[in-house]
Amino acid sequence: MRLFGKYLLILFKSQMQYRTSFWLLTFGQFFIPFSVFAGLYMLFDRFGQIQGWEFFEVALVFGVIHMAFAIAECLARGFDMFSTLIVNGDFDRLLVRPRSTVLQVLGSKFEFTRFGRLLQSLVVLIWALSKVEADWTFMKGVTLLFMIFSGVMIFSGIFIVIATMCFWTVQGLEIGNILTDGGREMAQYPLNIYHKWITRFFTYVIPFGLVNYLPLQYILGRTEGSGVPYMLAPLAGCLFIVPCLLLWNFGVRRYRSTGS
Amino acid sequence: MRACYSVFRLKLATGFQYRSAALAGIATQFFWGFIIIMVYQAFYSQPLADPPISLTQIVTYIWLQQAFLAFIALWFRDNELFQLITTGNIAYELCRPSGLYGLWYAKLLAQRLSSAVLRCFPILTVALLLPSPYRLTLPPDPATALLFLLVLILGLLILVAVSMLIYISTFITMSAAGSLLMFGVAGEFLAGMIVPVPLMPSWLQTIVYALPFRLAADFPFRVYSGHIPMDEALATIPIQLLWLAALVWIGRFTMGKALRRVVIQGG
Amino acid sequence: MITVSGISKSFKVARRSSGFGNAFKSLFRREYTEVAALSDVTFSIGPGEIVGYIGPNGAGKSTTIKVMSGILVPDGGTCSIMGYTPWLDRVQYVRNIGVVFGQRSQLWWDVPVIDSFELLRDIYDVTDKEYRGNLELLTDTLDLGDLLRTPVRQLSLGQRMRCEIAASLLHGPGILFLDEPTIGLDAVSKIAVRKFISAINKEKDVTVILTTHDMSDIEALAQRILLIGKGKLLYDGDLDAMRAKYGAAEGGETGGGSAIEEALVNMYKEYEIS
Numbered sequence: 001m002r003l004f005g006k007y008l009l010i011l012f013k014s015q016m017q018y019r020t021s022f023w024l025l026t027f028g029q030f031f032i033p034f035s036v037f038a039g040l041y042m043l044f045d046r047f048g049q050i051q052g053w054e055f056f057e058v059a060l061v062f063g064v065i066h067m068a069f070a071i072a073e074c075l076a077r078g079f080d081m082f083s084t085l086i087v088n089g090d091f092d093r094l095l096v097r098p099r100s101t102v103l104q105v106l107g108s109k110f111e112f113t114r115f116g117r118l119l120q121s122l123v124v125l126i127w128a129l130s131k132v133e134a135d136w137t138f139m140k141g142v143t144l145l146f147m148i149f150s151g152v153m154i155f156s157g158i159f160i161v162i163a164t165m166c167f168w169t170v171q172g173l174e175i176g177n178i179l180t181d182g183g184r185e186m187a188q189y190p191l192n193i194y195h196k197w198i199t200r201f202f203t204y205v206i207p208f209g210l211v212n213y214l215p216l217q218y219i220l221g222r223t224e225g226s227g228v229p230y231m232l233a234p235l236a237g238c239l240f241i242v243p244c245l246l247l248w249n250f251g252v253r254r255y256r257s258t259g260s
Numbered sequence: 261m262r263a264c265y266s267v268f269r270l271k272l273a274t275g276f277q278y279r280s281a282a283l284a285g286i287a288t289q290f291f292w293g294f295i296i297i298m299v300y301q302a303f304y305s306q307p308l309a310d311p312p313i314s315l316t317q318i319v320t321y322i323w324l325q326q327a328f329l330a331f332i333a334l335w336f337r338d339n340e341l342f343q344l345i346t347t348g349n350i351a352y353e354l355c356r357p358s359g360l361y362g363l364w365y366a367k368l369l370a371q372r373l374s375s376a377v378l379r380c381f382p383i384l385t386v387a388l389l390l391p392s393p394y395r396l397t398l399p400p401d402p403a404t405a406l407l408f409l410l411v412l413i414l415g416l417l418i419l420v421a422v423s424m425l426i427y428i429s430t431f432i433t434m435s436a437a438g439s440l441l442m443f444g445v446a447g448e449f450l451a452g453m454i455v456p457v458p459l460m461p462s463w464l465q466t467i468v469y470a471l472p473f474r475l476a477a478d479f480p481f482r483v484y485s486g487h488i489p490m491d492e493a494l495a496t497i498p499i500q501l502l503w504l505a506a507l508v509w510i511g512r513f514t515m516g517k518a519l520r521r522v523v524i525q526g527g
Numbered sequence: 528m529i530t531v532s533g534i535s536k537s538f539k540v541a542r543r544s545s546g547f548g549n550a551f552k553s554l555f556r557r558e559y560t561e562v563a564a565l566s567d568v569t570f571s572i573g574p575g576e577i578v579g580y581i582g583p584n585g586a587g588k589s590t591t592i593k594v595m596s597g598i599l600v601p602d603g604g605t606c607s608i609m610g611y612t613p614w615l616d617r618v619q620y621v622r623n624i625g626v627v628f629g630q631r632s633q634l635w636w637d638v639p640v641i642d643s644f645e646l647l648r649d650i651y652d653v654t655d656k657e658y659r660g661n662l663e664l665l666t667d668t669l670d671l672g673d674l675l676r677t678p679v680r681q682l683s684l685g686q687r688m689r690c691e692i693a694a695s696l697l698h699g700p701g702i703l704f705l706d707e708p709t710i711g712l713d714a715v716s717k718i719a720v721r722k723f724i725s726a727i728n729k730e731k732d733v734t735v736i737l738t739t740h741d742m743s744d745i746e747a748l749a750q751r752i753l754l755i756g757k758g759k760l761l762y763d764g765d766l767d768a769m770r771a772k773y774g775a776a777e778g779g780e781t782g783g784g785s786a787i788e789e790a791l792v793n794m795y796k797e798y799e800i801s
Contacts, residue, residue, distance in 0.1 A: 178291045194298050
């Protein structure tokens with residue numbers, strides 16, 4: 001939406017005012033996941049493979065998930081920092097404007113410095129794509145894009161749910177990091193290396209499995225039959241965001257009837 | 261010295277008040293510990309020729325990392341100090357009679373200590389009671405346990421000295437976020453926080469052994485599990501002391517120079 | 528234009544008792560007391576009026592403003608503003624109002640004022656022509672010329688407040704809610720703000736609802752005042768009448784305050800709300 005673009009522009013101008021710290025932070029945001037990836041490389045150097053997956057296959061998943069996280073983090077930063085908005089009473093200001101609350105919260109913060117992480121995941125993804133053994137087809141490429149898109153939706157959904165909790169309490173919300181940072185660290189490996197119940201939880205409740213495992217099998221040519229269900233699986237994962245938004249609206253209604 | 265001690269006690273007491281934040285932090289750390297352990301489980305599930313460190317010891321390593329995170333995380337922010345530096349309110353601090361290095365050191369030390377004490381006991385207790393293979397194992401004998409505590413404290417002192425250097429560097433660059441982030445990332449990696457040191461490739465291990473970061477994390481944890489035998493541990497203690505002395509000396513020296521520059525410039 | 532009828536709103540406030548025993552109990556069960564922020568508040572305001580909304584702290588002024596601007600949903604009563612019920616038709620209703628919160632800013636901090644204005648223009652969907660017209664009028668009357676290109680964080684409080692008021696009028700609302708607009712301002716800025724409100728009211732027929740603790744603001748601008756105390760509307764009438772009734776008697780002691788403040792204190796005493 002054009003209006004969202006205008007929000008981004010004004011936030012970008014704001015952040016460019018502080019040029020050095022902008023670049024330093026972006027660099028830092030590159031190096032954090034980079035160090036995690038370096039760790040991954042070293043572990044594979046020593047162990048060779050993990051539960052049948054070899055390095056570049058895992059690197060592919062790593063790239064996809066980190067990219068999805070980076071995009072979601074940039075996009076939904078407003079929800080991530082929502083507690084500040086509520087505590088300052090600035091949410092009232094949003095309610096006085098003739099636009100949806102979701103749009104305004106999204107537009108309230110967009111940290112361009114998180115591009116550092118995005119860049120890093122892109123580098124990893126490109127490297128993995130060049131080295132992984134897979135017969136690439138158009139459909140598989142589309143599947144890859146769906147995986148990323150779905151990941152963004154899932155992470156954003158989690159951010160929204162955590163922000164909605166702010167309507168009830170602003171304390172102890174770091175627990176939400178278990179799902180965002182924790183979810184990311186976990187989903188960066190193909191889900192089947194974990195125990196059954198984890199795989200199930202992260203397929204049916206928070207559908208990372210639809211992003212990280214099923215389409216991956218298809219891309220690597222380990223499936224039989226039509227690839228279409230595998231290609232569309234990530235899109236089903238996108239549906240996750242729907243209950244999150246409903247919960248958000250419920251939270252806004254509660255805020256408006258009980259005051260701040 | 262007395263001023264340092266009272267600052268230490270005050271900060272410690274204030275630190276203990278952050279109970280609800282600690283609770284949330286503990287839950288998060290448990291989850292992290294589990295995830296990391298599960299990944300290692302998956303790695304170790306295939307037969308590997310002679311791993312340099314066993315899975316049980318890795319599990320111990322990871323739980324100790326989580327329990328004592330406040331002792332090892334370099335990005336532990338003391339916003340108050342940063343603001344002092346960047347806003348120039350440092351002038352108030354300069355008017356105080358005691359040595360500034362000691363005061364700040366005491367502050368940082370107390371912060372980390374209070375945060376760690378709040379968290380380590382719950383985490384360690386539960387980790388001891390978990391079903392194997394997730395269980396934290398006890399040290400092989402009481403002597404090792406005592407040695408562990410000693411080298412852990414020494415490591416903490418070293419780490420605080422390192423963070424002092426970071427804060428002093430903020431004086432010079434006048435920008436808080438940048439210097440801390442990069443340094444923190446590198447320092448943590450070199451302490452074995454991302455990959456345990458024994459699992460690193462040998463060329464990296466050489467580098468890591470030359471630096472002080474592992475003395476606060478990797479070294480004490482492996483002493484605990486017995487992976488580092490006692491004689492090697494005892495031989496490393498003088499190295500810890502040397503590093504500590506060197507870092508504190510560098511810190512005081514650079515701080516003195518930086519402060520003098522600030523005062524001359526008018527703050 | 529504004530009809531408020533029987534509005535009531537209560538809040539549950541967690542009761543905190545002192546002592547360790549009570550603090551421990553509160554871990555398991557929260558006790559709440561109900562505080563009536565508004566009880567049966569009724570009034571009407573016609574178009575083009577300037578109304579002063581006064582009362583001691585905690586009386587319910589901000590709560591009423593929040594209800595009238597659609598932020599808060601009341602427990603009971605009805606409210607009709609320009610044909611809308613504020614909390615039901617929030618998105619459409621809010622296009623027609625402007626709000627200035629004295630202590631909080633609605634401008635983006637690090638960028639020039641004009642950038643904030645332009646984004647607000649897009650948020651409110653103001654046509655280019657209308658925007659330019661309004662901007663010109665506001666820039667002239669509030670003397671914003673030099674300020675427009677300056678980042679907000681570099682402005683003084685007085686300058687910032689003028690920009691805030693301008694920002695709230697860019698979309699040409701029919702009603703303006705001002706919550707403590709002159710707080711912290713120096714005398715020159717205060718007078719400028721007052722002149723402006725007066726002017727915009729006369730020229731554009733903007734209805735103004737002003738909450739403030741500064742009685743000289745009220746004297747300068749409002750003809751009518753609404754006094755709220757402990758959630759109830761206690762006085763709704765003409766400023767002159769209030770002054771006549773509660774003002775210090777001729778030859779009485781003034782005690783250091785202005786005549787209108789004296790009158791206010793007397794009024795508070797009579798209603799037992801100070």
